[in-house]
Amino acid sequence: MGGFEGGDEGGYWDIDTLPASTNHVNTSKPDRRQSTIEKTDAGYSIKAHAKVNIFLKITGHENGYHTLLSRFMYVEDLYDTITFVPCECDTFTIEGCEGVPLETNTIYKAYKALNDHTGDLEILDFFYKHKVVVTKRIPSQAGLGGGSSDAAAFMRLVKEVCNLLISTEELAKLGSTIGADLPFFIYNYTSANVSGFGEIVEPFDEDPLSLELYTPQIGCDTTLVYKTFKEHLLNGISLASFIGWDQLDSKTLLERIADPIMLNDLYKAALIAYPELKNEAKEGWFFSGSGSTFFRLR
Ligand SMILES: C[C@](O)(CO)[C@H](O)COP(=O)(O)OP(=O)(O)OC[C@H]1O[C@@H](n2ccc(N)nc2=O)[C@H](O)[C@@H]1O
Numbered sequence: 197m198g199g200f201e202g203g204d205e206g207g208y209w210d211i212d213t214l215p216a217s218t219n220h221v222n223t224s225k226p227d228r229r230q231s232t233i234e235k236t237d238a239g240y241s242i243k244a245h246a247k248v249n250i251f252l253k254i255t256g257h258e259n260g261y262h263t264l265l266s267r268f269m270y271v272e273d274l275y276d277t278i279t280f281v282p283c284e285c286d287t288f289t290i291e292g293c294e295g296v297p298l299e300t301n302t303i304y305k306a307y308k309a310l311n312d313h314t315g316d317l318e319i320l321d322f323f324y325k326h327k328v329v330v331t332k333r334i335p336s337q338a339g340l341g342g343g344s345s346d347a348a349a350f351m352r353l354v355k356e357v358c359n360l361l362i363s364t365e366e367l368a369k370l371g372s373t374i375g376a377d378l379p380f381f382i383y384n385y386t387s388a389n390v391s392g393f394g395e396i397v398e399p400f401d402e403d404p405l406s407l408e409l410y411t412p413q414i415g416c417d418t419t420l421v422y423k424t425f426k427e428h429l430l431n432g433i434s435l436a437s438f439i440g441w442d443q444l445d446s447k448t449l450l451e452r453i454a455d456p457i458m459l460n461d462l463y464k465a466a467l468i469a470y471p472e473l474k475n476e477a478k479e480g481w482f483f484s485g486s487g488s489t490f491f492r493l494r
């Protein structure tokens with residue numbers, strides 16, 4: 197069973213998921229998960245899964261954002277839960293995100309974006325009669341997409357519960373205005389090749405890997421890691437160094453390339469921005485997103 201073992205100095209997630217796929221080339225149709233929406237006594241609920249970046253290569257920079265090519269994989273047993281609980285609310289209410297001011301909460305940003313986009317009074321009315329209760333399990337500033345996954349799951353749940361006539365593609369486009377990672381979570385694939393700024397999401401057909409996660413007590417600010425990359429490493433990128441990676445399955449990539457620095461261009465930038473990360477690096481572990489989470493095959 198999945199679970200967190202550890203204490204204040206950090207801990208290990210022992211994730212039981214499906215065995216790795218043996219496919220070396222993506223041939224069959226995409227694997228799209230059904231949205232796990234439940235109607236319980238408490239209300240309508242949805243899981244907001246974490247993700248890891250199997251590889252992340254920066255391909256350029258424009259309009260203040262980096263372009264990238266990355267394999268995103270969802271983490272089966274690490275997720276936040278978003279529930280719409282009936283209540284008489286004077287205003288949009290989020291419970292369970294202590295320490296995050298409402299205005300900066302990605303869920304609130306998603307609520308505002310949906311309202312502005314659809315002008316659907318049903319959404320306004322719905323959230324006078326329901327509050328949003330979040331059960332947080334995904335650590336913040338961990339490279340696991342927690343805030344983005346929450347916002348995307350919220351949008352998918354509102355679409356279902358309020359019967360919004362908005363396509364997944366439109367929802368993903370709207371999500372991309374809130375955070376670069378949202379489109380992956382809106383499409384809700386198990387595994388995908390993500391490019392552009394994060395808005396191009398192509399499903400990759402493979403089973404989720406059985407992963408162990410380790411998140412040290414170091415919060416990595418995504419903006420700072422990217423800024424560090426731009427200043428120190430952007431001029432050194434080589435587009436020829438990862439040709440064909442998007443066609444290989446994730447287990448083969450981790451076993452063949454094996455080098456965490458080569459697999460994730462943001463790792464070196466995170467080490468520059470947070471030198472203490474070096475003490476946490478372990479042989480055989482890989483680095484997810486802008487950090488600080490390490491992961492490895494079980
Ligand atoms: C590192 C990743 O998590 C990999 O999955 C994503 O690329 C970042 O996704 P995210 O956390 O949703 O990032 P956002 O909140 O949209 O952006 C935070 C900041 O990171 C930088 N940023 C983000 C995404 C991107 N493709 N290029 C960037 O340079 C920008 O300065 C941006 O203002």
Ligand SMILES: Nc1ncnc2c1ncn2[C@@H]1O[C@H](COP(=O)(O)OP(=O)(O)OP(=O)(O)O)[C@@H](O)[C@H]1O
Nearest residue numbers: 300301302336337338339340341342343344346418
């Ligand atoms: N719903 C939310 N859950 C967690 N943090 C949130 C949320 N909304 C806003 N935040 C703020 O955003 C910051 C970054 O959150 P988090 O790291 O979970 O998001 P992310 O950028 O999607 O993930 P990553 O760690 O992969 O960059 C947090 O430190 C917090 O201040």
